[in-house]
Amino acid sequence: MRGFGVILILVLGCLLSASPMESWSEEPPAAPREFRAAWVATVENIDWPSKRGLSTADQKTEIDRILDVAADLNMNAIVLQVRTTADALYASELEPWSLYLTGTQGVAPAPYYDPLEYWVNAAHARGIELHAWFNPYRAQMKPGELADSHVSHTMPSSVIKYDRYLWMDPGNQQAAQHSLAVFNDVVRRYDIDGVHIDDYFYPYPVTQDGEKVPFPDDASWAQYQAGGGKLERDDWRRKNINDLIEQIYKTTHTIKPHVRFGISPFGIGRPGKAPGITGFDQYEELYADAALWLNEGWCDYFTPQLYWPIAQKAQSFPVLLDYWQSENTQSRYVWPGMYTSRVGDKNRGFEKQEIPDQIEVVRRRSEFPGHVHFSMKALLENREGLADTLKAGVYRSAALSPAMTWLDDSPPAAPKVKTEHTANGGRTLTLTPGDDEPVWLWGVWTRASDKWTFTTYPGPTPSIAVASSTTDWVVTAVDRCGNESSRVAGQ
Known part of the structure; x- marks a missing residue:
């Protein structure tokens, strides 16, 4: 009888302990992989803060609500x-506080807090990446008072007035190096997951009396020529942008190799490059050679603004997506931007189903899909029930961001998992990293009634509760670049 007791203890110990997935006979599928993001625009208080001059407490409340909605979706x-x-x-x-926080440029929030630090910590606490989005060159949107520390005062020769805007001159080396220093400063001081730039390179052209107004960069152009420059003016302008983008990519990874660099250009590369596509030519008008950046691998993810519906032939969403994928010679990730805020727009509205349909288009065309909504406001407002539709459909399961193996291809060690029964028949899984590398996320599969469900938990989560209805579980550790450890499983 005593020998039987020893055998029973050994059998129970095997059932309750964690084992590598290789020994597990009924595996769950691979973890879903998809980048699911939304832009949070602060310019003109589009998304956050909802208006200028909100109290610190109200700003934080809005941050938390945005992140809670994102996590719930x-x-x-x-x-x-x-x-x-x-x-x-x-x-x-390096630069003054934004007027979109307090209403006055150069004035800090009061009571004082650092909004980006709060955003990063609050996002990471929910297992959400935080990418810092910069406009490289725009210096002023509307006439008004500028702080003494603004570039228009500290580097006046680098700033140009074009139409009603102030613009940092991309051909001015002082301006370019200043912007690069701003990006690098944020990468060094904040635990961000990505650096992101949008489509404002040289400004979108304006017309007067039916004629295009030239960008007034005569001074920097003359300086380039005086230094022996041989390029034509348009090619020189494109080189100015190319040089900055290459430098952002390289310096970001030199400072922190795991921080991703994403670019969000205008959605059409050049009219005629894709079958049947017409429209604005960013190569000629913005001096943005976006295809080159993708060809050269000067980004980790590429988010062309495909802001048109699937059925719009002259700017077809799937045709443009196929074009950009064809330019992706370095196998970076092409994760298009979608104009989600057009849902519910009375003048330029999308049907609600357009957004999940576009997500499915991307999934069918990519092994490692992803997308970015413009903007978060449409999801916060649940316009026409869109957020509910996404949650019940294409977002019904959690997903890991696709791994960026060109940055880091070493998976973390398998986690250590301790299992304890609870009074209600469930279990508590205590999770510990398998080595000294911090865990970004825990990927957890649970099975009940022969159905596997995938969930993620932030790395600092010490333990998770498993319901009594769960028959099996599987846990992996995920690092900052999306690499997943070998599986640990149990019952």
Whole structure:
């Protein structure tokens, strides 16, 4: 009888302990992989803060609500605009506080807090990536008072007035190096997951009396020529943008190799490059050679703004997506931007189903899909029930961001999992990293009634509760670049 007791203890010990997945006979599928993000625009208070001059407490409340909605929708990233017009929505010694926070440029929130630090910590506490979104060159949107520390005062020769805007001259090396320093400063001081830039390179052209107004960069062009430059003026302008983008990519990874760099250009590369596509030519008008950046691998993810519906032939969403994928010679990730805020728009509205349909288009065309909504406001407002539709459909399961193996291809060690029974018949899984590398996320599969369910938990989560209805569980550790450890399983 005593020998039987020993055998029973050994059998129970095997059932309750964690084992590598290789020994597990009924595996769950691979973890779903998809980048699911939304832009949070701060310019003109589009998304956050909802208006200028909100109290610190109200600003934090709005941050938490945005992140709670994102987490509830099983989204895994937020792209937060932290520099709109050579300003800062964070504590900076290089540029003044943004007027979109307090209503006055150069004035910090009171009581004092650092918004970007709060955003990063709050996002990470929910297992959500936080990408810092910068405008590289725009310096002022509307006439008004500028702080003494604004570039228009500290580097006046680098700033140009074009139409009603102030613009940092991309051909001015002081301006370019200043913007690069701003990006690098944020990468060094904040635990962000990505650096992101939008489509404002040289400004969108304006016309007067039916004629295009030239960008007034005669001074920097003359300086380039005086230094022996041989390029034609348009090619020189494109080179100015190319040089900055290459530098952002390289310096970001030199400072922190795991921080991703994403670019969000205008959605059409060049008219005629894709079958039947017509429209604005960013190569000629913005001096943005976006296909080159993708060809050269100067980004980790590429988010062309495909802001048209699937059925719009002249700017077809799937045709443009196929075009950009064809330019993806370095196998980076092409995760298009979608104009989600058009849902519910009376003048330019999308049908609600357009958004999940576009997500499915991307999934069918990519092994590692992803997308970014413009903007978070439409999801916060649940326009026409869109958020509910996404949650019940394409977002019904959690997903990991696709791994960026060109940055890091070493998976973390398998986690250590301790199992304890609870009084209600469930179990508590205590999770510990398998080595010294911090865990970004825990990927957890549970099975009940022969159905596997996938969930993610932030790395600092010490333990998770498993319901009594769960028959089996599987846990993996995920690092900052999305690499997943070998599986640990139990009952």
